[in-house]
Amino acid sequence: MSSSWKMHPVNQLFLARFREFIREPEAVFWSYVFPLVMMVALGLAFRSEPMEAISIVVQDGPGSEALKATLRESRMLIVSTGTEAECRQQLRAGQSELIVVVESLDGVSGYRFVFDPTRPGSVYARDAVNDVLQRAAGRQDPVATTDLAVTEPGSRYIDFLVPGLIGMGLMAGGIWGVGFAIVDMRIRQVLKRFLGTPMKKSHFVAAIMFSRMVFMIPEIIIVLVVSRFAFGVVNHGSYLSVILLVALGAFEFAGIGLLIASRAKTLETVSGLMNLSMVPMWIGSGIFFSAKRFPAFAQPMIELLPLTPVIDALRHVMQEGASVVQILPELGLITIWGVVTFIVAIRVFRWE
Amino acid sequence: MTYAIECRQLTKTWPGKPPVEAVRGIDLKVEQGTCFGVLGPNGAGKTTTIEICEGLLKATSGDAYVLGKNWATQGDLIRQEIGISLQETRLSEKLTVLETLTLFRSFYRSGMEPSEAIAKVSLQEKANARIKALSGGQRQRVAVATALVGNPKLLFLDEPTTGLDPQSRRDLWRIITEFREGGGTVLLTTHYMDEAERLCDRVAIFDRGKILAIDAPQKLIANLGAQHVVVFTVNGDSASSLAEDFGADLPGVISARVESEHRCLSVREPHIAIPALLALINERGLQLTSLTTRQATLEDVFVHFAGHRLNDDETGAVR
Ligand SMILES: Nc1ncnc2c1ncn2[C@@H]1O[C@H](COP(=O)(O)OP(=O)(O)OP(=O)(O)O)[C@@H](O)[C@H]1O
Numbered sequence A: 001m002s003s004s005w006k007m008h009p010v011n012q013l014f015l016a017r018f019r020e021f022i023r024e025p026e027a028v029f030w031s032y033v034f035p036l037v038m039m040v041a042l043g044l045a046f047r048s049e050p051m052e053a054i055s056i057v058v059q060d061g062p063g064s065e066a067l068k069a070t071l072r073e074s075r076m077l078i079v080s081t082g083t084e085a086e087c088r089q090q091l092r093a094g095q096s097e098l099i100v101v102v103e104s105l106d107g108v109s110g111y112r113f114v115f116d117p118t119r120p121g122s123v124y125a126r127d128a129v130n131d132v133l134q135r136a137a138g139r140q141d142p143v144a145t146t147d148l149a150v151t152e153p154g155s156r157y158i159d160f161l162v163p164g165l166i167g168m169g170l171m172a173g174g175i176w177g178v179g180f181a182i183v184d185m186r187i188r189q190v191l192k193r194f195l196g197t198p199m200k201k202s203h204f205v206a207a208i209m210f211s212r213m214v215f216m217i218p219e220i221i222i223v224l225v226v227s228r229f230a231f232g233v234v235n236h237g238s239y240l241s242v243i244l245l246v247a248l249g250a251f252e253f254a255g256i257g258l259l260i261a262s263r264a265k266t267l268e269t270v271s272g273l274m275n276l277s278m279v280p281m282w283i284g285s286g287i288f289f290s291a292k293r294f295p296a297f298a299q300p301m302i303e304l305l306p307l308t309p310v311i312d313a314l315r316h317v318m319q320e321g322a323s324v325v326q327i328l329p330e331l332g333l334i335t336i337w338g339v340v341t342f343i344v345a346i347r348v349f350r351w352e
Numbered sequence B: 001m002t003y004a005i006e007c008r009q010l011t012k013t014w015p016g017k018p019p020v021e022a023v024r025g026i027d028l029k030v031e032q033g034t035c036f037g038v039l040g041p042n043g044a045g046k047t048t049t050i051e052i053c054e055g056l057l058k059a060t061s062g063d064a065y066v067l068g069k070n071w072a073t074q075g076d077l078i079r080q081e082i083g084i085s086l087q088e089t090r091l092s093e094k095l096t097v098l099e100t101l102t103l104f105r106s107f108y109r110s111g112m113e114p115s116e117a118i119a120k121v122s123l124q125e126k127a128n129a130r131i132k133a134l135s136g137g138q139r140q141r142v143a144v145a146t147a148l149v150g151n152p153k154l155l156f157l158d159e160p161t162t163g164l165d166p167q168s169r170r171d172l173w174r175i176i177t178e179f180r181e182g183g184g185t186v187l188l189t190t191h192y193m194d195e196a197e198r199l200c201d202r203v204a205i206f207d208r209g210k211i212l213a214i215d216a217p218q219k220l221i222a223n224l225g226a227q228h229v230v231v232f233t234v235n236g237d238s239a240s241s242l243a244e245d246f247g248a249d250l251p252g253v254i255s256a257r258v259e260s261e262h263r264c265l266s267v268r269e270p271h272i273a274i275p276a277l278l279a280l281i282n283e284r285g286l287q288l289t290s291l292t293t294r295q296a297t298l299e300d301v302f303v304h305f306a307g308h309r310l311n312d313d314e315t316g317a318v319r
């Protein structure tokens, strides 16, 4: 290529950023290894396995021995016994999901289930125990059912997690990477020094944006490759859509990083602002669990967070194989965030 | 002929409580092809003034023209023609000298090869060293090279030699002299009077946002009225035994002051003043332990103005 491109300010500013980045091995290590560590740890912790046996406790009293014997027939249940206080203690500590008490109402003997209805494990245990007891008492099911076990790739937790981690990497890399680099340059008076040259501000900003996109490439590749070979996570959509989303996401968060750093004079200020802006997204944008779990009134706000459309669209593509057309609304929102933050950042930017 | 720099009634007030009037009406003309020195104590407004001229700060009022152009409308043109070195810049430590200069070169439409700029500041053997691995003096030379790489007509250097060893200072003087021989104009600030005397065609002495004196160094010295300085010590002298201005009233003496363990008299006619001084010492029963004379320097001018300032009732910027 001609030397005119080599000496183009955008290229030179990009090269400077790139060299500063790769010459700091710790930063490179952490920005690439952190998402990986997260993925492996969470992937192992929440790997999909057949439902484990359920621990329940039978409260001591008349008839409790017979009840215990009945329940022990079922291989799904691990049954212990205890006094009322001991039972409550086990329930509280999560050692048992359910307390079963023998009681007689009007001379007819029956059972009482004590459990916390907000605990999914307890609700499940109640139904399972009820089923065992009813069948033991002679219930006949009116409809015959059969079970066919399938574990669909794309529906496991790890399949859900990987797009979330890619989004998290885009957010953290863009905001931390750009925010710190800019404030550091401001403190060192390098921005002021640049202002004294004919450098165009748009060139400076373009180089920041471009370098962010380039730094993301290895991170995405590492996460995709490791998740593929370690956990069998496959991309059900097109890689083109993933690349498009990652590029736009990098642009969006470079813009947000630039805006956050546009006036801050100290590293403390910028760290505070960065954390403040990232916390809602860490919690609300569905990195680790679905954002749909938040109450309905919060949903409109959650949907507008910069990270939400990135993660949602990545999941649509990777888990459901959505096409570019199907993620257009998300792409639009990401673009708006990026463009608006860039424009505002350049307007309010403090060079000295 | 257009001036390289022309400031008219420049003022700069930093907002705050109370506001700081850093620059209070500066008029300045720097002719092309000359070296102009800005002197003055800490906080005098030197950096503020130079940064207004560099287009980095906006003046509160007044105008600054650079190379006949106006910052408000022709900023981009001016930036192509000036080179600056700030009082304090820390260039990226992870870049090499050559990479840094290539980056700066890319900002200018025309200029010299980055390697040529490195050669100008004699850092060829450090071209591929990271900035991190350079000494303070070498970093300062890189900063000057970044100012030179765009082939500027006008060079702004804010305290370019502060903190340098004598050899490095001379190296920088040589760079500045060479730049001037090529027809360039230089505006520099310094706290070293010998440097200003040696490099500058004209100097301005700043204090509290105003110019106290502006002229060629030799003229300023001549205007002191005392071209000579008599430096002496007497035995048994301590700050309490003799008045600060011991000898000030003698014939031919303009002023007296104490400089560390020496006493200095600014003298118009040494052949009258010295015998009178010896007589006075005798009369007091003191013993002369040393006596030398030297030509007055810019430093004496500076001290003269600094001394006046202490007696001056005029209140300046709140500091
Ligand atoms: N950013 C700022 N905000 C507020 N006040 C400032 C700012 N910069 C400088 N000042 C004040 O303006 C005055 C002049 O400062 P300036 O930096 O121009 O001095 P200087 O002559 O360069 O001093 P030095 O020899 O120490 O470099 C000082 O009183 C300083 O406190």
Ligand SMILES: [Mg+2]
Pocket: B046, B047, B048, B087, B158
């Ligand atoms: Mg200064």
